[in-house]
């Protein structure tokens with residue numbers, strides 16, 4: 001059964017079509033990543049799903065309730081946890097008071113356990129919080145009533161690497177307990193560790209929905225090399241090398257060589273390492289390709 005179903009969901013802001021006939025399902029029990037660059041329409045989709053704004057056309061169902069049906073959606077929200085990209089807590093309230101307020105609306109069976117995990121300060125007013133602490137408080141409010149479905153808008157923004165890791169482990173454990181997760185991100189490396197499937201949105205339009213493995217296989221790695229001595233560029237004449245940029249040395253005798261280079265690699269990593277094995281590298285980094293590059297490579301330039 002689908003936890004979320006979008007059917008031609010559209011939001012027209014006049015100047016901007018922020019959601020353009022979106023149609024896809026999020027299955028119960030999956031972790032679904034909603035990916036897109038800044039301004040793609042992720043927050044708009046989430047706000048439509050939670051009934052904060054009304055669709056211009058089309059609709060969606062969340063836990064079986066149509067988002068245009070106010071009372072049905074209120075019913076559904078008892079079972080939903082939501083983390084906004086800008087949690088708008090009362091700045092004068094302390095963390096404890098914010099939690100008490102949320103508890104009075106939805107319950108707080110899991111408050112103690114979540115406080116132990118994310119430990120936001122509780123006695124200080126929210127206006128004194130760092131953005132990371134606001135995010136931690138937001139995570140506690142999102143999960144403390146033990147929801148069946150969580151909708152998270154850029155949940156790791158502001159968290160330090162340790163907290164990001166803790167959050168990822170927590171989310172996986174929640175998912176194993178059966179919680180459905182829909183979360184937005186503009187960072188590919190973040191969704192790759194967590195998601196079963198990803199939907200990619202760009203300029204309000206759904207570009208693709210696919211298993212995360214498929215996306216990663218196609219998107220490749222961003223590779224940078226730095227060598228002590230010139231390496232013949234022909235060494236990188238391998239299948240899967242794209243957008244190769246090389247520099248140095250300036251010596252005219254060294255034409256056709258490089259000491260620094262960057263490229264996207266979609267080929268066999270062993271073949272690349274073997275080709276480089278006889279060269280004297282000072283540095284080598286192989287990272288997830290940035291989402292913007294993936295868009296350019298597979299989904300065309302900014303003319304969609």
Ligand SMILES: Nc1ncnc2c1ncn2[C@@H]1O[C@H](COP(=O)(O)OP(=O)(O)OP(=O)(O)O)[C@@H](O)[C@H]1O
Pocket residue numbers: 013016017018036037038039040041042043044045085186
């Ligand atoms: N209330 C509004 N009125 C007019 N335009 C809006 C409104 N809210 C959002 N937009 C526009 O709709 C588009 C999508 O915005 P949205 O915030 O949904 O994108 P996003 O993918 O969440 O971006 P980010 O990753 O930067 O948070 C943008 O062009 C934005 O400027």
